[in-house]
Amino acid sequence: MALKGNLRDFTITQLLNLVNLAQKTGSLVIEGPSEVATITFREGKLAYARLNSEDGGLGAILHKSNVISAAQYGTLKTRAATMNDKELGLLLINSGYVTQDDILASLQSHFVDIIQKLFSWVEGMFHFDGDSNVPADKIPVRLDLENIIIEGSRRMREWEQLKDELPNLDLALKFTDRPGVNLKNINLSVEEWKVVSFINPKNSIAQIAKANKMSELDVRRIVYGLLQAGLVELVRVQGLDHSSLPGIDKAMPGKSKEEQKNLVNRLIGRIRSL
Amino acid sequence: MQTVKMVVTGPFNSGKTEFIQTVSEIDVVSTERKITSEAEKIKESTTVAMDFGRITVDDELVLYLFGTPGQKRFDFMWEILSEGMLGFIVMVDSTRPETFKEARAILETFRAYAPTPYVVAANKQDLEDAWDLDDMRIALRLDPDVKLLPAISVDRESVKTVLLELLTSILEEL
Numbered sequence A: 001m002a003l004k005g006n007l008r009d010f011t012i013t014q015l016l017n018l019v020n021l022a023q024k025t026g027s028l029v030i031e032g033p034s035e036v037a038t039i040t041f042r043e044g045k046l047a048y049a050r051l052n053s054e055d056g057g058l059g060a061i062l063h064k065s066n067v068i069s070a071a072q073y074g075t076l077k078t079r080a081a082t083m084n085d086k087e088l089g090l091l092l093i094n095s096g097y098v099t100q101d102d103i104l105a106s107l108q109s110h111f112v113d114i115i116q117k118l119f120s121w122v123e124g125m126f127h128f129d130g131d132s133n134v135p136a137d138k139i140p141v142r143l144d145l146e147n148i149i150i151e152g153s154r155r156m157r158e159w160e161q162l163k164d165e166l167p168n169l170d171l172a173l174k175f176t177d178r179p180g181v182n183l184k185n186i187n188l189s190v191e192e193w194k195v196v197s198f199i200n201p202k203n204s205i206a207q208i209a210k211a212n213k214m215s216e217l218d219v220r221r222i223v224y225g226l227l228q229a230g231l232v233e234l235v236r237v238q239g240l241d242h243s244s245l246p247g248i249d250k251a252m253p254g255k256s257k258e259e260q261k262n263l264v265n266r267l268i269g270r271i272r273s274l
Numbered sequence B: 001m002q003t004v005k006m007v008v009t010g011p012f013n014s015g016k017t018e019f020i021q022t023v024s025e026i027d028v029v030s031t032e033r034k035i036t037s038e039a040e041k042i043k044e045s046t047t048v049a050m051d052f053g054r055i056t057v058d059d060e061l062v063l064y065l066f067g068t069p070g071q072k073r074f075d076f077m078w079e080i081l082s083e084g085m086l087g088f089i090v091m092v093d094s095t096r097p098e099t100f101k102e103a104r105a106i107l108e109t110f111r112a113y114a115p116t117p118y119v120v121a122a123n124k125q126d127l128e129d130a131w132d133l134d135d136m137r138i139a140l141r142l143d144p145d146v147k148l149l150p151a152i153s154v155d156r157e158s159v160k161t162v163l164l165e166l167l168t169s170i171l172e173e174l
């Protein structure tokens, strides 16, 4: 069903987070001010990306990443003009020009470049099309989103936005237990590792910042990235009793537990009968 | 006579008044105003003080449903309304992702006012533009143990289900 909105309300990082956590398959189409980007995912991993204004052909991509020379690119453009990416890729590998790894690495960095560009878009409609897949003639990759998300959140400089996203520094952090996510595969900076090393349900974010002599802005940005990448989640600081909800007693003052239960059961019976 | 109250809160236009109206035995629309500002003119009227609905349980017990105003400039009412509530419902318009962040902020605010059980209702699920619940849960950053329920405020059975889920959560806390 509908997954659409405006980048003013949902940042690219948040959208990638959504795709990552929900392990979505399909294409995110983003209509920016001057061009349209299509990012395709398979089971929450990046598979393909293109900007409608760019030549997304394999030849151009290999040339951009210096895997083939300008002369070779020129030759391909005339001799292999009718070949699609898969055919061209096979030809290049079979004739010994490039390896399969060259091709995949070039595609990956090209797709990541496109997403990096998107991080600077602040305006634009997006929608997610769950039926849209990688075009049949294109070579898909399979790239985890965590690193891309962390990279994107490093660029966040807007104090207001970070404060909005993470209003309460008195909360603690804990690692999520999502399958298949290994912190070792994530490229964290020294500052990020410092925060990570203090993660424990007993330490509030404010305490982590203090221990690392980090500003609120810096700790917010780092925690935001870790959160969006789905690596950690917010929890209340352990040790405080938060299991009881004193508001309930206040709402039914002077009643024993049994009387309270009786009352709620009568409410349930009445609502059922409506 | 014993009275208990539950609060229905959430962003502007999310369907709070409609929700209460659907199950209330009295007419709730007491404090609606015509909207004058062009910017907010996506509908005819808005709640300015509160909605007030009633469900009589038996001779000794009455349930009041209070709806908060959705517009931020009336949020001075929120704390007053939350006083002594048994639980609360956060209504979210599933078709308007631009309000999700505010919904999250409202949820946090009410949780701080009075620590009571709550559920989140993903309203207007009958509309084509409604977001999926799984996506909303991530976008709203709700913990796995928070109840996020599909809702249609204009549908009585749906409203009953949301109320029953909240009451069940309350019972579980006792």
Ligand SMILES: Nc1nc2c(ncn2[C@@H]2O[C@H](COP(=O)(O)OP(=O)(O)OP(=O)(O)O)[C@@H](O)[C@H]2O)c(=O)[nH]1
Pocket: B011, B012, B013, B014, B015, B016, B017, B018, B019, B043, B045, B046, B047, B048, B067, B068, B069, B070, B071, B123, B124, B125, B126, B127, B151, B152, B153, B154, B155
């Ligand atoms: N299709 C559909 N429309 C709904 C639903 N719930 C509410 N609406 C409509 O959405 C609009 C807003 O509903 P209200 O009940 O006035 O919303 P509110 O939250 O009380 O709004 P404020 O008091 O202004 O904050 C009205 O036009 C309702 O008829 C629903 O479940 N489905």
Ligand SMILES: [Mg+2]
Pocket: B016, B017, B018, B046, B047, B051, B067, B068, B069, B070
């Ligand atoms: Mg209203």
